[in-house]
Amino acid sequence: MRVSIPAVAVWGRIAPSHSITAIMITDDQQTIVTGSQEGQICLWDLSSELKISSKEILFGHTASVTCLAKAREFEKQPYVVSATENGEMCVWNVTSGLCIEKTKLPYRHTAIYYYHCSFRMTGEGWLLCFGEYQDVLIIDAKTLSVLHTLSSQSSDWINCMCIVRSARIQEDSLVAVSVTGVLKAWDLSSSLTSIQERQNVCEKESKSLDCMNCRAIRFCTYTERLLLVVSSICWQVYDYCDFSLLCTEFCKSGQCFAGGEVLAAYRLIIWTEDGYSYIYQLLNSGLSKSTYPADGKMLKETVYPHLLCFTDVKENKSFPFVMGFMNERKEPFYKILFSGEASGRITLWHVPDVPASTFDGSPKEIPISTTWTLQDSFNKAHSMSEGIIDHLCEFKDGIENAVVTSSVYIPRLDKLVCGCENGEIFITLGLETARARFLENVSLKGNLPHKVLNGHSSRVTCLLYPHGNSVRFDPSWLLSGGQDSTVICWDIFTGKILHRFSLQSGPVTELLRSPDNCKVSYHSVVCCVCSDHSVAVLHLQKKVCLLHARKHLFPVKKIKYDPTENLLIVGCYLLTLSFVCDVYEHLRLIREVKISILFKVCH
Incomplete structure (x- = not known):
């Protein structure tokens, strides 16, 4: 019989490190999920007033988290999936905090997309994955087993992709851009039988784009015509019908684009690696694609961007950012731009339904709605119990003398070893100290043995x-x-x-x-x-x-x-x-x- 032993993690006044490497908001806009370089998953409550509070820290990974995604239709099952640098994958219930399924595969995923076609598929759906391997992996969303691979005639690593759902033609497609800048498109709904029977499924179309290092690709569901492609140096808009180029906008000197989304018909939001974002309105240039310029080549630029608004993180720009956008069509109908930093800070912006520039036509700044860290949650707790090593890290004038920078617990010896900012190493009893402090309420100072290594x-x-x-x-x-x-x-x-x-x-x-x-x-x-x-x-x-x-x-x-x-x-x-x-x-x-x-x- 399997015996489960509950474990309790206790921190003192200093919150645990949580260097955010991945971030998402659940479909109901009530939970923020962050993955960290330390391997933990953190769940945050998000109120209808866009206030953030930390809820749970989930331990299940042994390496840095590379990506997060939903793993079911959220109304039915509130599941998300996480993946790490060493190939671990976990499916979590964000309501209970339980790990539903886990596996370890020889693949490092950089992004995952959930796909389910209710009237054509059985089971819980697929996880479409890409990363540091060739083409696109199809993983069963329930068992996390590899089902098949979407291959191509010239296989390569994928940089970005998106699922295209067209109500007009009732067909789902997968559009991706490889590391060499080749756009590839696969039929999904019409290939279900071939995938289930493990037959070879190759792309239906491919086109070489005039951009490298693509960071994001998004389909405009409002027009069912525009395709946004974001690279590190520019963003471009293509006509999805024939993949002709409609618009190009380059980034400012010293900046690199990191991603983007479609806000509405002919309205886009683009963000950068250093925490900026820009909202553009695409305006008609008055020219037609059928018009040919003097050199005889086909005219490409038929729309041009007008900058409406922008956002900015005022401080901590030395930290890398991971950003995303949620356009929810349910109550409270918020459009939310969100970012996570390596410092552990989460920042939210409420994007207005109709962004507008200032009266003089210059772009308007959208203010930060809220920002929060784990340490903010710890500071908010007025009654804080003494930690099991706080008696070793004495405080002077409210400042901790020995900030712990590394630690290891040795179960066989019941020794907790902590390395500190000042070069000292503390060795103390682990479980014995925890029992004395939390079960017997004994002051630890001078009562339990410890060593200090210099x-x-x-x-x-x-x-x-x-x-x-x-x-x-x-x-x-x-x-x-x-x-x-x-x-x-x-x-x-x-x-x-x-x-x-x-x-x-x-x-x-x-x-x-x-x-x-x-x-x-x-x-x-x-x-x-x-x-x-x-x-x-x-x-x-x-x-x-x-x-x-x-x-x-x-x-x-x-x-x-x-x-x-x-x-x-x-x-x-x-x-x-x-x-x-x-x-x-x-x-x-x-x-x-x-x-x-x-x-x-x-x-």
Whole structure:
């Protein structure tokens, strides 16, 4: 019989980190869902007055969340799906907070769209996914199993897509743009039988667009004619009937477009990576597509944009933004532009039904309706219980002396290890401390044992207890990485420094243990990733650095070991190349490989 053990997470005065990487609003406009770099999903209540309050934090992922989407018809089942960098997928009930279904696939999704055709399909519908793989995956919305793939004659990664539902021709289509700027269109409703029978389904049309790095594509359901394509440097409007170009607008110097939506017939909203958005009215130029200019070529520009309004985030522009738009046709009929920041802040704008410029014709700024963070919710709670490490992080003049920057809990030893902003490391009892504080209401200061380790000159960025996942490592070893570019091996029982690795690189960002299936002589090896894109391999038993690979031009994204050849595979944030290092034999860069091949190895 399966026994479920409830777990309780308790925070002190400081809210947990929630660096927003994905954001959506549910169809009923009552819940905001955010995914984070830390892997948590946060549910926020949204009132009819557009006031935000945090509701729940959902734990179920072990990697950064890449995308969110609805997973059912929301009136029937309030489900959303989340996906992460390492291929995890979860379906959540946003009313109860329960995880309904989960899986892990060898695919990194960057966007998901729910599709269901009630009069032609059985089951709960499909999740149409694209990401760092070729073409479009079709996943069962109930079981999260892969059903089929929408392929193409020239397969490629997809940058963006949208579902086109045409009431005029009673046909659903999927329109996508590849990383090379090729627009592709698949029939959905007429291909249901072929997909269910796993027959090959290719695109019905394809066209090369004059733009690269497309960020969004949207179909205008009001006119059933216009197709909006947003790239990083410009946005364009095409005629959906023949894919002829109608309009082009370039971004301002120093800005990059990130997405857009259709507000109404001939009215668009476009937003940028740094939190701006612009609302345009498309006006007729008075020229016809059948008119030919003097050079004999077909005229393209038949409409031109007029800027009506704009929005702006007044501060924190150093943080990256993820933005979206909801145009709800039910009560309270709000048009909402929303954004989430890496700082954890959510911002909402109420877009008027008929946006208008000022009296002199200049664009009008739409004010922020509301903005909120998790910390705002914590500050709103007037009675805050003492946290289990608050007695170690004493306050002076209302300022916390030791802000926790990394932590690890060791269940076998019941030890909670916390690295701090000032370089100190606290080791205290975990469950014993929690019991004393919350069950027995005992003041913790001076009543429970703890250790303070001093060795780093600045922030402790990461911690690793390698024996917790592998008995190959000595149970006394505790590793800490710091902003001072050092890795320290501690004796967790005595608090003494066993060895200090000085890397002379950037701050240490991650510590990873070697896999169980590597050579016996390298069972005491850990891998260290630094912010200057370098990777170091440290032998704890021999107290030496086996390798420090410094030639990566781009940030390190993924590290994998190949035990058969003793290779360390380092994947970087680069579309074409990665690097493969022979760790134990030649200690040098031996070859470059295509990133698509690397992902197959990594997954």
